[in-house]
Amino acid sequence: GGALRVVLGDQCTAGLSALDDLDPAADTVLMAEVQAECTYVRHHPKKIALVLSAMRHFARALEARGVRVAYVRLDDADNTHTLRGEVVRAANRLRPAAIVATEPGEWRVLEDMRGWQDAAGVPVEIRDDTRFVCRLREFRAWARGKRSLRMEFFYRDMRRRTGLLMNGDTPEGGRWNYDAENRKRLPPGIDVPAPPAFAPDAITRDVLALVAARFGDHFGDLDGFAWPVTARDAGRMLDDFITRRLPSFGDWQDAMATGEATLFHSLISTSLNCGLLDPLEACRRAEAAYRAGDAPLNAVEGFIRQIIGWREYVRGIYWLHMPDYATRNGLDATRRLPDFYWTGETRMACLRAVVDQTRAHAYAHHIQRLMVTGNFALLAGLDPDQVDEWYMIVFADAYEWVEMPNTRGMALHADHAVVGSKPYAASGAYINRMSDYCAGCAYDVRQSTGPAACPFNALYWDFIARHADRFAGNPRMAMPVRTWRRMAAAKQRALRERAADFLAAMDAGDAV
């Protein structure tokens, strides 16, 4: 009779397009916990718990509205454990006239979805994901004919379209972008408000037991699970951010500190990405705080730029360039991911801090992801496939549409300069400027050569040297290439030797 409406684990949104025009008398919503989605990469157990718990809470909320939900649990006996298998099984049982879905966040799932019609023998309608500000066809139209794409221009269009921080046609404060004011170092002794923790309810506790039993051997700690799993709690996380952390978000957006996993960040990516929080609403709330005089412009503009700028932009890039994007390796990087990305066992204090924190919380903030684990991977020439997989596994907010352009594009510069016009390569000096990690490190950030030197320093110059010909023509990289080429031969030799020794020791599994 009615329609079978499929809701995926990251689509726990009341206003989801697949649920538009739902007829509770005739339609059924299908939600399925399946092994295939829990293991296509070995996700952090906190990510699996987050998604499954959000699904169970969302199903309950639908039922409370009188919607019929066919909910398949991971431990149901008949579970085929693939999305397609569950769609086919539900279609055979319910004999719907149509299947309605919302486009997924990963290419591999879209490919699968395109086969549902043949597999189930029922017409499948795939609708736009209207939770994003920019439709994919609009992004394609924007990109068409442009020789190169820049986030900044896309972002300005999104500002104009949403009216966020606009006065008519002009940006609030007279400038579009206050990024230059987001680079302060954290003063010692500053009081950082602890983010809220959401204690597991009975539903989440059931899920935690299930995840511990089935996926307890994946990388990551399950205990201390405290992510929001309902729209209500996601709203509370946002409230807490707006009132307690947003005012300082701008100044210290790029800062890092030992023992501080979250600083003034919002912690809303997990909620945005699985549908518990609406991105435009988050931006409007931040704007209201600015208009009320409760938060400065550099903080609010920076926050809004991340969401209607970067978040929408990388999604557009992903769908514009997939499936080719997933295989790009523009800098020919082939080195194996070292074990310390999993164990945290390294003498490099910055990497140890970020890996340990990621294992505990399935979270690291942007500069940790970009300038510590990402920068190291870039400089050491780690294989993008392995780095991509690591980022997909370890973070609770990871879905390919957002993870891949950030990793392969922004961090590794492997995507033929689609996301960024220059690599975010930096030596230890950058990490030392933005954090206190170096003070507690076995290596000396001021040395570049010899066994006690911070590895980032020699690796940085080795990276510039390896790619000097490639980068010489890039105006934004010409400076370091020139500096390298003018360097005394003995100094060059010592740097490259230090880099080679370090990498050889790392590859051999020695303690580095």
Ligand code: FAD
């Ligand atoms: P805040 O710093 O408070 O920022 C607010 C929001 O802006 C975030 O919740 C997020 O939705 C958005 N945002 C900020 N930066 C970006 C960005 N570069 N791209 C897209 N959205 C952004 N983000 C993910 O959501 N999932 C990922 O899998 C992911 N992988 C990343 C991998 C690498 C190598 C890098 C460098 C960045 C990655 N990011 C990813 C982007 C960013 O690091 C996270 O969105 C952010 O750290 C989430 O924490 P928060 O909610 O506290 O963010």
Ligand code: DLZ
């Ligand atoms: C990430 C995830 C996990 C862990 N489990 C499920 C699941 O059991 N059922 C489901 O429908 N979705 C799950 N997801 C989310 C999907 O993998 C997600 O829809 C794709 O990554 C596309 O964005």
Ligand code: SF4
């Ligand atoms: Fe990281 Fe180098 Fe600083 Fe150690 S000295 S914390 S390796 S940047």
